[in-house]
Amino acid sequence: MLRCVLIVGFALFGFAGAKAQLRVYRDRVEPQWFSHDQKFWYRVDLKDGGREFVVVDAKAGTRTLAFDHAVVATKLTALLETPISAIALPIDTLEFLEDSTLIVLSGREGRFQFNPTSGELTRREASPNGSSTQLVLPAEPSENSADETEIVVSNNLPTAVLLFWVDANRNQRGYGTIEPGQIHRQHTFAGHVWLFKHANGDEIGSVRTASGGTNVTLDDKLIANVRRSVAPGRRQQRESPEAVPASTSPDGVRDAFVRDHNLWLRILSDNTEMQLTTDTDATHTMHRDASRARAIGMEYDKPNYPDALPEVVWSPDSRTLLAFQTKTVDEKRVSYVESSPSDQVQPKLQSYPYLKPGDAIPVSTPRLFDVTSGKEIPIANDLFPNPWSLEFQRWSDDGTRFWLLYNERGHQRMRVLEVMTATGDVRALVDESSGTFIHYSSDGKLELKWLKDDKLLWASERTGWNHLYRYDVASGTLLNAVTSGDWNVRRLEHIDEESGQVWFFAVGLNPGQDPYHEHFCRVNLDGSGFIQLTDGDGTHAIAWSPDKKWLIDRYSRIDLPPVTELRSADKGTPMCQLEAADASEIIAARGRLPERFVAKGRDGTTDIWGIIHRPKDFDSSRSYAVIENIYAGPHDHHVPKEFRPGFGHQQTIADRGFIVVQIDGMGTAWRSKAFHDVCFRNLKDAGFPDRIAWMKAAKEKITQMDLTRVGIYGGSAGGQNAMAALVWHGDFYKVAVADCGCHDNRMDKIWWNEQWMGVPEGDVYTNNSNMEHAGQLQGHLMLVVGELDRNVDPATTMQVAKRLVDAGKDFDFVVVPGAGHGACETLWASRRRAKFFETHLSNVP
Numbered sequence: 001m002l003r004c005v006l007i008v009g010f011a012l013f014g015f016a017g018a019k020a021q022l023r024v025y026r027d028r029v030e031p032q033w034f035s036h037d038q039k040f041w042y043r044v045d046l047k048d049g050g051r052e053f054v055v056v057d058a059k060a061g062t063r064t065l066a067f068d069h070a071v072v073a074t075k076l077t078a079l080l081e082t083p084i085s086a087i088a089l090p091i092d093t094l095e096f097l098e099d100s101t102l103i104v105l106s107g108r109e110g111r112f113q114f115n116p117t118s119g120e121l122t123r124r125e126a127s128p129n130g131s132s133t134q135l136v137l138p139a140e141p142s143e144n145s146a147d148e149t150e151i152v153v154s155n156n157l158p159t160a161v162l163l164f165w166v167d168a169n170r171n172q173r174g175y176g177t178i179e180p181g182q183i184h185r186q187h188t189f190a191g192h193v194w195l196f197k198h199a200n201g202d203e204i205g206s207v208r209t210a211s212g213g214t215n216v217t218l219d220d221k222l223i224a225n226v227r228r229s230v231a232p233g234r235r236q237q238r239e240s241p242e243a244v245p246a247s248t249s250p251d252g253v254r255d256a257f258v259r260d261h262n263l264w265l266r267i268l269s270d271n272t273e274m275q276l277t278t279d280t281d282a283t284h285t286m287h288r289d290a291s292r293a294r295a296i297g298m299e300y301d302k303p304n305y306p307d308a309l310p311e312v313v314w315s316p317d318s319r320t321l322l323a324f325q326t327k328t329v330d331e332k333r334v335s336y337v338e339s340s341p342s343d344q345v346q347p348k349l350q351s352y353p354y355l356k357p358g359d360a361i362p363v364s365t366p367r368l369f370d371v372t373s374g375k376e377i378p379i380a381n382d383l384f385p386n387p388w389s390l391e392f393q394r395w396s397d398d399g400t401r402f403w404l405l406y407n408e409r410g411h412q413r414m415r416v417l418e419v420m421t422a423t424g425d426v427r428a429l430v431d432e433s434s435g436t437f438i439h440y441s442s443d444g445k446l447e448l449k450w451l452k453d454d455k456l457l458w459a460s461e462r463t464g465w466n467h468l469y470r471y472d473v474a475s476g477t478l479l480n481a482v483t484s485g486d487w488n489v490r491r492l493e494h495i496d497e498e499s500g501q502v503w504f505f506a507v508g509l510n511p512g513q514d515p516y517h518e519h520f521c522r523v524n525l526d527g528s529g530f531i532q533l534t535d536g537d538g539t540h541a542i543a544w545s546p547d548k549k550w551l552i553d554r555y556s557r558i559d560l561p562p563v564t565e566l567r568s569a570d571k572g573t574p575m576c577q578l579e580a581a582d583a584s585e586i587i588a589a590r591g592r593l594p595e596r597f598v599a600k601g602r603d604g605t606t607d608i609w610g611i612i613h614r615p616k617d618f619d620s621s622r623s624y625a626v627i628e629n630i631y632a633g634p635h636d637h638h639v640p641k642e643f644r645p646g647f648g649h650q651q652t653i654a655d656r657g658f659i660v661v662q663i664d665g666m667g668t669a670w671r672s673k674a675f676h677d678v679c680f681r682n683l684k685d686a687g688f689p690d691r692i693a694w695m696k697a698a699k700e701k702i703t704q705m706d707l708t709r710v711g712i713y714g715g716s717a718g719g720q721n722a723m724a725a726l727v728w729h730g731d732f733y734k735v736a737v738a739d740c741g742c743h744d745n746r747m748d749k750i751w752w753n754e755q756w757m758g759v760p761e762g763d764v765y766t767n768n769s770n771m772e773h774a775g776q777l778q779g780h781l782m783l784v785v786g787e788l789d790r791n792v793d794p795a796t797t798m799q800v801a802k803r804l805v806d807a808g809k810d811f812d813f814v815v816v817p818g819a820g821h822g823a824c825e826t827l828w829a830s831r832r833r834a835k836f837f838e839t840h841l842s843n844v845p
Contacts, residue, residue: 022589023047024645027562027581029552030208031056031227032134034096037547041066041094044579045190045210050087053094054578058550058566061575066094067103067116075121080109092214093133106215133216135196135205135226139166142208143191143645151194151209153184156219159199166193166206178218227543247310249318254371256321257308261285263323265371274374277367280325286310289326292362295353296751300790311364313392315399320377320421321369322392322402329360334793339817352790355750358760364390366404368424379424383417384408388754394450403429405448410758411437416448416456418476429476430458436680441635441755442669444491452497457482457525459489464673466490468502470525480527485509488670490518493542500525505540506532507670513537514596514609516641516670520553520572533572536563539641544569552578556643558611559593561586586645591616594640594647599697601666601690606675608690610639610663612698613647613654624659625709625841626695628733630725631718632686634679634756637664637671649830656834658841659705661698665690679756683745684768686721688729707732709841713833715739715822716792723770723781723800730778735840737833739784739824740792743770747796771796774803780840782812782833786823812836 025047031040038059044052053066073086084090095104097113104124105112111124142165155161155178163184164172172195178184188194188209196204196218205226207216216222247256248268255266263276263286280286288311293299311324335351355361364387368377384390388409395402399421406415416430432438438461439445445466447459456471466489468482483489487508494503503522508515509532517539523530534540538555545551551569556562561581567574587593594611601608615624629650631638639662640647654660665687667679678685699705712733714722719741725733742748745757746765757764766772781804785797804811814832816823823829 022585022645024561024586024643025582026579027583027643028554029564029578030134030136031543031545031552032094033225033227033546034100037545037549039100040545041096042578043092043094043210046087047582047585048088050085051089051091051210052087053089053091056566056576056578058545058575061566063566063576063578067114068119071119072105072114072121075114075119076109076112079112079121079123092210133207133214133222135207135216135222137203137205137226137228139170139172139193139195139203139206140208141168141170142166142193144168144189149188149190149209149214151186151188151207151214151216153178153186153194153196154215154217155180155182155184156217157223161204161218162197162199162201164195164197166195225546227546247312249314249321249371250316251318253318256310256312256314256323258285258287258310259308261287263310263312263367263369265321265374276321276323276369276374276376277325283328284325285328286323286325288324289328289362289364291328291331291353295331295355296361296749298354298749298791300352300354313395313402315395315402315421316397317399319371320399321371323367323369324364324390324392325367327363327365329362332356332359334790334795336787336789336794338788350788354793356748356793357746357750357753357757357765359750361388361409361750363387366390366392366419368419368421377421377424379419380426383415383426383428386410393448407438407440409754411440411755412758414438414440416458418473427476429456429473430471432458432460432462434461436673436677437755437758439635439669439676439755441751444489445669447489447492449492449495451495451525455479455525457495457502461673465508466673468492468504470527482525482527483523483530484527486672487515490670493520494548497525501529510535510537514539514557514598514641515607516609516637516639516664517557518641520551531572533567533569535572536565538563550575556581557596558640558643559596561643581643583643583645590646590651591618597694597698597701599694601687601693606666606690608663608665608687608694610661610694610698612702613650613660613662615654615657615659616651617655618704620704622704623706624657624704625711625837626705626707627653627658627660627711627713627837627841628691628695628725629653629660629662629718630686630691630712630714630721631716632665632667632679632683632721633717634667634669634676634683635752637668638662639664649825652830653834653837656838658711658837659702661695663687663691663694665694681757681764682768683720683756684724684728684770686724688725692729692732709734711735711737711837711841713737713739713824713837714741715824716741719743719784719792720770723777723783726779726781727770727773727776730776733779735780735837737782737784737824737836739829739833740786740789740794740821741770741783741797742792743796743800744772745769747793747799749792771800771803774800774809775807777804777807777809777811780811780836781809782814782836784814784816784824784829784833786816786819786821788818788820789823791821 029042033040041055055066056063069086073084076084090109091105091107093106103114113124114121161178163175193208195206261280265274288305288309290304293302313322331353333351334354338348341348384406386409389407391405393403404417414432415428418429449457454473458469470479490505490507492504505518506521520534520542521532536555538557540555543552551567553567554564561583563580564578594613598607598609650660667687712722712725719738722736723738726736745753785794
């Protein structure tokens with residue numbers, strides 16, 4: 001029997017658990033460094049609008065109050081003729097004058113000058129010298145808060161500034177332009193983050209607003225002291241190859257352009273033209289391609305480039321032109337019906353470009369020209385015969401060489417290729433291969449850094465772990481492994497070529513800790529001098545002092561609120577603890593924090609890590625059904641590691657009387673390569689043998705877990721996993737809710753699936769298909785899909801539903817009109833999911 005539910009209550013769309021977040025106090029330090037970089041001050045926001053101002057002497061390792069708060073409260077009470085509390089001073093920012101002998105206190109009641117020695121406090125006129133607020137990059141996500149406040153921005157720059165609010169998911173929303181000399185007041189909430197940009201889109205910096213208001217004066221001094229930090233789990237964007245420049249040569253003499261798909265040159269002084277190619281057409285064009293970005297990069301609405309624009313890169317000396325010719329393909333599209341458009345009654349047929357595994361892809365071929373003679377210098381393609389991508393990297397300074405990055409289709413070989421300009425000869429500087437896959441789609445796994453001394457830094461899993469290697473570019477030889485060991489380099493943070501050192505985050509360093517915890521490290525480029533700079537049992541984020549001599553180290557776990565320490569940057573020596581976060585409001589409301597648990601996996605040897613969410617009113621005398629929230633996408637690990645104020649749908653479901661678990665099984669990333677390789681052409685595995693073993697071990701500790709009543713849910717890849725649990729492991733899992741899943745990987749986006757499954761061949765894809773094996777389904781299934789999903793083709797859910805109908809299987813089918821990817825997290829559908837579990841896990845036969 002098929003039960004089909006169409007959700008039509010659009011006004012109900014929202015996210016489950018979207019309540020105002022409770023506050024965590026003392027959870028962050030935003031240092032305002034003094035000019036000599038040995039001291040800084042920061043403000044601590046406390047309960048009920050309270051605040052504390054702290055000064056830290058980094059060299060001495062001391063943390064003290066910035067001034068006597070009680071004295072200032074007494075003085076302000078007299079001056080303002082209103083009671084002022086020492087723990088709730090109406091002060092936002094500080095400014096230290098005359099070698100810290102005077103302090104300017106600024107806030108909603110104005111500006112005051114305080115002498116800590118004499119205790120004298122006087123009013124001070126508004127300062128023209130700028131704001132003491134420090135800007136931060138990258139912008140962090142906003143925190144939810146009901147505490148209304150205001151940010152006042154004075155633009156003292158000569159150009160206009162764009163204002164953006166950064167939401168809790170780091171999405172940016174524009175709030176207009178602040179003209180030069182303008183003062184802009186913006187209503188906001190404490191904990192919200194506001195980002196400033198130049199008119200060209202370049203980011204200036206961001207600020208987090210505080211209770212009682214925040215004042216920002218944008219001037220050159222403020223911009224020069226932007227604090228830059230790197231947070232755990234935040235993927236740094238891989239430095240892209242040099243952008244394809246304008247078609248004009250560096251010396252301004254010539255311009256390259258396309259006419260009738262062929263490449264031409266024009267001498268700008270007299271418009272003399274020279275045709276460089278005569279062998280192209282619409283299917284093999286010199287025109288710069290945009291279809292790849294649309295159909296593979298998922299930039300669905302990207303427009304075509306102007307007809308005359310080529311894809312070219314000039315040599316620095318303007319004597320040689322590298323151009324890319326594109327073999328075009330039919331731009332396949334996914335179509336769907338928008339049943340309930342907002343602007344008309346009749347439905348609309350919509351479509352977007354979308355390539356799937358095995359489809360032909362646009363392929364670029366490099367062609368090299370001597371621009372004086374117009375002659376082509378042939379480049380042999382023996383070392384790049386079957387490209388998934390072929391990306392230009394850089395020219396040598398003298399223009400005699402350039403480099404390309406070749407990623408072979410199937411992702412089992414990558415090469416850094418060097419091409420000699422005079423001859424077109426090609427050699428492989430780096431030749432990386434794998435019998436399974438090269439994880440190119442993760443910035444931490446694909447690191448290619450060009451160093452000034454004609455050296456190259458490259459990341460590889462060739463030893464079974466992700467490490468850095470240094471190559472000599474001139475000779476093409478491997479100089480040394482920069483890092484080594486049974487652990488992974490997670491991502492690069494900073495390279496200092498003058499000192500010959502690199503700073504990075506690593507995972508798996510400490511045997512006694514969770515192997516996913518990120519620690520900050522340094523090593524010399526020659527492989528010597530490795531040092532771990534952080535040691536607290538948690539995952540770490542750091543912020544440098546402006547002179548890079550000190551580190552603000554903030555670490556946490558899901559069961560440990562953030563701890564912030566000051567450390568020396570050279571040896572990681574702990575100087576002093578700055579703050580230990582107060583999460584008492586969270587714990588009081590939630591009942592208990594999630595619990596970490598580790599057990600052996602399928603092999604009886606490998607540790608599998610996960611977390612357990614109990615209901616707030618957990619009763620040790622009761623028996624609880626267990627529900628797994630699954631996402632086994634091989635591109636990362638997915639169980640939360642940092643402290644969180646809330647856990648959304650996991651806690652919402654747990655509080656309905658379940659124990660909810662999250663587990664990272666084999667086949668996910670950032671353990672050993674062997675651990676990861678379990679997913680290769682084997683997505684149906686999803687780590688289930690490890691997950692089941694983990695839950696059985698957890699029951700030995702938490703005997704209230706009833707493993708005769710186990711449910712599972714997930715979205716996207718997790719939706720595929722959730723249904724797969726009932727297809728392949730229906731003897732253990734009894735109930736599943738599968739949201740927007742890819743139930744046959746031939747139906748999903750090309751790049752993600754070919755990364756793990758390779759190009760379709762034989763029965764690899766069919767063996768992993770929920771659709772092809774729908775007849776094996778056991779238990780109770782709810783399929784959920786949003787009709788406007790532009791991430792995973794919604795037709796794959798329809799197809800697996802048909803196979804279930806054909807097989808005579810009973811299941812619930814929830815189609816959400818107007819919803820896109822992640823439809824089950826809409827308010828109505830999330831309630832349907834919870835009720836489905838309550839119905840079928842309360843009395844499973």
